[in-house]
Amino acid sequence: MNNFDVLNVETGNIIFFTWKNDENWSVEFVSPSVFKILGYKPEEFTSKQIKYSDLIHPDDIDHVTSELIEACNSDAKEFTHKVYRLRNKQGDFIFVQDHTVIIRDKDNNISNFQGYVYDITETFIQKERLKLVLEGTNLGLWDWNPQTDEVVFDERWAKMLGYELSEIEFDLNTWSSKVHPDDLQQCFTDIQRHINAESEFYSNIHRMKHKNGEWRYILDRGKIVERNVDGKPVRFTGTHTDITDLKQIENVLRASEEKLLGLFGMSPLGIALTDMNGRYIEFNDAFANICGYTKEELNNLDYWELTPEKYAKDEKRQLKSLEQTGRYGPYEKEYRQKSGNLIPINLNGMLVTGADGNSYIWSLVEDITERKKANLEREQYLKLVDENVIVSSTDLYGNITYISQAFCVISGYTREELMGRSHNIVRHPDMGHELYRGLWDTITNDKTWEGEIKNKRKDGSFYWVKANISPKYDDQNNKVGYTAIRQDITDKKRVEELAITDRLTQIYNRIHLDLILQKSIQNSQRYGHKLSIILLDVDKFKSVNDNYGHHLGDIILKETASVLKQNIRAADTLGRWGGEEFLIILPETGLKESMLLAEKLRMAMEQFKFKTVGSKTASFGVSSYHEGDTEITIVDRADKALYLAKENGRNRVEHGKINRAE
Numbered sequence: 006m007n008n009f010d011v012l013n014v015e016t017g018n019i020i021f022f023t024w025k026n027d028e029n030w031s032v033e034f035v036s037p038s039v040f041k042i043l044g045y046k047p048e049e050f051t052s053k054q055i056k057y058s059d060l061i062h063p064d065d066i067d068h069v070t071s072e073l074i075e076a077c078n079s080d081a082k083e084f085t086h087k088v089y090r091l092r093n094k095q096g097d098f099i100f101v102q103d104h105t106v107i108i109r110d111k112d113n114n115i116s117n118f119q120g121y122v123y124d125i126t127e128t129f130i131q132k133e134r135l136k137l138v139l140e141g142t143n144l145g146l147w148d149w150n151p152q153t154d155e156v157v158f159d160e161r162w163a164k165m166l167g168y169e170l171s172e173i174e175f176d177l178n179t180w181s182s183k184v185h186p187d188d189l190q191q192c193f194t195d196i197q198r199h200i201n202a203e204s205e206f207y208s209n210i211h212r213m214k215h216k217n218g219e220w221r222y223i224l225d226r227g228k229i230v231e232r233n234v235d236g237k238p239v240r241f242t243g244t245h246t247d248i249t250d251l252k253q254i255e256n257v258l259r260a261s262e263e264k265l266l267g268l269f270g271m272s273p274l275g276i277a278l279t280d281m282n283g284r285y286i287e288f289n290d291a292f293a294n295i296c297g298y299t300k301e302e303l304n305n306l307d308y309w310e311l312t313p314e315k316y317a318k319d320e321k322r323q324l325k326s327l328e329q330t331g332r333y334g335p336y337e338k339e340y341r342q343k344s345g346n347l348i349p350i351n352l353n354g355m356l357v358t359g360a361d362g363n364s365y366i367w368s369l370v371e372d373i374t375e376r377k378k379a380n381l382e383r384e385q386y387l388k389l390v391d392e393n394v395i396v397s398s399t400d401l402y403g404n405i406t407y408i409s410q411a412f413c414v415i416s417g418y419t420r421e422e423l424m425g426r427s428h429n430i431v432r433h434p435d436m437g438h439e440l441y442r443g444l445w446d447t448i449t450n451d452k453t454w455e456g457e458i459k460n461k462r463k464d465g466s467f468y469w470v471k472a473n474i475s476p477k478y479d480d481q482n483n484k485v486g487y488t489a490i491r492q493d494i495t496d497k498k499r500v501e502e503l504a505i506t507d508r509l510t511q512i513y514n515r516i517h518l519d520l521i522l523q524k525s526i527q528n529s530q531r532y533g534h535k536l537s538i539i540l541l542d543v544d545k546f547k548s549v550n551d552n553y554g555h556h557l558g559d560i561i562l563k564e565t566a567s568v569l570k571q572n573i574r575a576a577d578t579l580g581r582w583g584g585e586e587f588l589i590i591l592p593e594t595g596l597k598e599s600m601l602l603a604e605k606l607r608m609a610m611e612q613f614k615f616k617t618v619g620s621k622t623a624s625f626g627v628s629s630y631h632e633g634d635t636e637i638t639i640v641d642r643a644d645k646a647l648y649l650a651k652e653n654g655r656n657r658v659e660h661g662k663i664n665r666a667e
Contacts, residue, residue: 018042018124019234022057026115029056033117042124044094062090062098073105077115082107085152085239088129091122100129104233121234128231132242143330145245147227149177151200151238156180165223165247167216185212185220192225199229200238207243222252251331251355275350275370283308286365295350295372297342311340313347323352327366331356337373349377387520391505395470395491398477398506403428406486407506415470415493417463421575433461444474448487451476457494469494479508481556486511509559510566513580518588521578522636525590529630536630537599539589540643541569541606544622544655546585553617560616565623572609573602588640596629596660603627603658611656624650628661 020042023034032050040046049055061069069089076084086103093099105120132148145162149155154177163170166183173179184192188211199207207227212220227243275292279285284307293300296311312320316338323333334353342348354368390396391410398407408423416423416431423430432441436459447454453475461467470491477486485508505517513521522538529536543565550558562585569579569587578590589606591599603625610623626647628639642661650659 020122020124022118022120022122024057024118024120026117029058030118032057042093042099043091060091062092065089069103073118076105076107083120085150085233087155088125099124099126101125102231102239125231128240143246147180147243147245149227149241149243151241152233154178162245165245166213166221180213183213185214188212196241199227200241207241210248221247222249224248246331248331251357254355255357275368275372277368277370279308279366279368281364281366292370295348295370296340297344297346297348302343313339313341327354327356334369340370349373384520387516395493396489397423397428397491398486398488399428400486400511401484403487405430406511407488412491415462415468416460417466422463431460431462433459433467435459435467448474448476451484458491477508479559481559485509507581510563510581512566512570512587513578515580515583518578518580518582518590519636521580521590522588522640525592526630526634526636526639528592529634535593535595536639537591537594537596537627538629538639538643539591539599539603539606539625539627540582540640540647541587541589541603541623541625542647542651543585544624544651549618549621557617561618561621564613564615565610565621568609568613569606572606594629596627599627599629600658600660607656607658622656624655625658626650626661627658631663 018038019036020039021034021036022032025031025033031053032055035047035050037047039050043060045055050057058066069086072084072086083104083106086105088100088102090098091101102123102125103120104123105118107115108117108119110116143161145165146159147162148157156175156177156179158170158173158175158179160170163173181189181192192209192211195204195209196207198204205228207225209225211223211225213223215221224246225243226246227241229238229241231238231240233239272289273291275289275295277285277288277292285303288300288303293303296303298306319336319338323336327333332353332355334351336352338350338352339347340350349372351371351373352368354366357365357367359365392414393411394409395411395415396407396409397405397412399405405423405426405428408420410420413420413423418430440456440458444454444456453473455471455473457469457471459467459469471494472489472491474487474489476484477488479485505514505520506512507514525536528534543561546558546561549561562581565585565587566579566581569589573579573589574591576592578592580588582588589602591602594602607623607625610621613621615621624647626643626645626649628642628646630639642663646659646661650657653659
């Protein structure tokens with residue numbers, strides 16, 4: 006009777022095989038589960054219609070064969086293959102784990118192989134997904150087979166110790182040889198406790214030797230994720246986190262406790278220690294003053310009672326950062342004081358382990374009320390400049406590229422009437438050619454011209470200004486135009502220009518976009534006006550800079566701005582958001598109309614012939630205003646939609662999703 010006859014039943018994700026020791030590993034027995042997993046009937050194997058070796062992926066057959074030969078030439082009674090792939094009847098490949106027992110006759114000759122093949126496709130895919138997640142973190146990943154001591158390390162694990170992945174061996178000795186001798190025994194003790202199911206997870210802090218000779222403190226965490234039919238672990242996975250900095254801080258704090266206690270009490274920053282539930286354990290006077298509570302009152306409160314509900318999502322992100330890195334912040338939010346007032350603060354914090362072994366959070370809390378006031382004053386200053394300083398910018402040919410509101414007021418023209426027009430639209434016939442000839446001679450020779458000019462208003466009247474006109478340069482120090490700052494001679498006030506046009510593309514810059522978007526949001530909040538934005542990004546722009554140089558990249562950006570300007574509406578606001586990203590603000594426009602415009606712009610980009618590179622595309626993210634939106638939330642949705650467009654293949658339009666239909 007075959008040893009596997011008792012398994013002649015459905016066996017989930019496991020197929021039991023008996024192979025003959027011949028060239029093609031002829032199958033003498035296979036469990037019925039082969040039909041569920043591979044789609045073949047057992048008799049297709051036993052009748053030799055299907056050769057097992059023919060199902061192994063061509064890229065895997067060599068290592069499967071060599072592992073078998075190595076095991077047969079040794080005294081091993083059983084062995085486990087590295088993961089390999091089998092082709093099912095549909096032609097798709099699945100990932101399997103193969104554990105094989107070697108059967109010998111009375112003369113010790115190998116007659117058969119018996120074993121099980123376990124479908125680990127889902128587990129393998131999950132592992133790959135985990136790798137993708139970890140790519141965005143500072144965690145090093147390891148995956149250990151305790152039966153073979155084979156360990157797979159990722160690149161972050163190696164770099165954490167100063168090595169390239171190609172410099173290390175994939176076995177347990179690579180790890181154990183670098184662990185401090187005084188720490189190694191406790192590591193294995195903690196590992197064995199988890200193998201014996203005495204702990205839910207393996208966790209240990211130990212020192213490891215860096216390539217440069219330094220000892221680094223490592224937080225090592227892991228868990229058994231797979232056992233064989235005998236209950237032995239075959240997959241033990243985990244992560245390494247370098248916590249050297251935290252350990253050094255801990256040691257410094259321990260060595261300087263008295264000094265730090267003095268600083269704790271004298272610090273102008275609020276300092277607070279909380280447990281993981283937010284309960285305040287310890288805090289200084291500055292923290293109590295910021296919150297407006299007495300120490301006795303704070304002892305009966307927790308972190309969440311001081312935090313407004315609107316910060317719930319931000320808090321989750323900060324807690325996640327704390328769990329992954331041991332730190333959070335810097336993070337701006339508000340505390341609710343005892344008086345009910347909201348006070349703006351800036352938070353930084355770190356995770357520590359107390360003497361009782363429990364985790365706690367140290368936080369530094371800074372009252373940023375004065376900083377916020379300064380920012381508000383800056384915004385008011387920018388507005389003051391726009392409304393009171395007569396500023397204009399032109400290209401090299403005198404065509405207007407930027408106009409302040411004060412220029413519009415004093416000239417009587419609207420921005421729309423002036424933008425793109427020659428600056429001589431305000432030239433008064435009383436000013437002779439000689440003055441302008443001298444002006445152009447000066448500025449075209451990269452010098453600054455100063456003088457008094459009589460200008461003509463739209464209504465035919467005139468005004469006098471004292472002008473200061475200078476060349477304007479891009480990031481490559483190429484002259485791209487001229488900027489003029491004027492004073493109404495009656496007022497005799499001069500203020501430096503704060504231009505709001507992007508130097509390179511000659512469209513609005515980020516500062517101006519922020520102001521326009523803020524004002525648009527306020528109008529939508531106050532009057533219920535429709536509002537949408539389009540955030541777009543030039544596809545594969547980095548390859549242009551890499552292959553052709555930044556100069557051509559700049560030309561592509563300028564051409565992109567030109568294509569967009571030619572295809573948006575007069576009421577729309579276009580600006581450079583940053584890098585190769587552009588933002589368009591669409592007043593009185595809903596999602597449907599915005600999607601149509603974005604598609605029009607996408608096609609215009611696709612059809613435009615760019616200098617040198619020819620064809621170039623862009624991806625678009627669209628979002629529309631909804632009640633409760635801020636500048637941050639509406640841009641965040643557009644940014645996520647843009648990311649989705651990139652992820653779905655680029656050169657497409659996506660719109661931001663919210664919980665309710667837009």
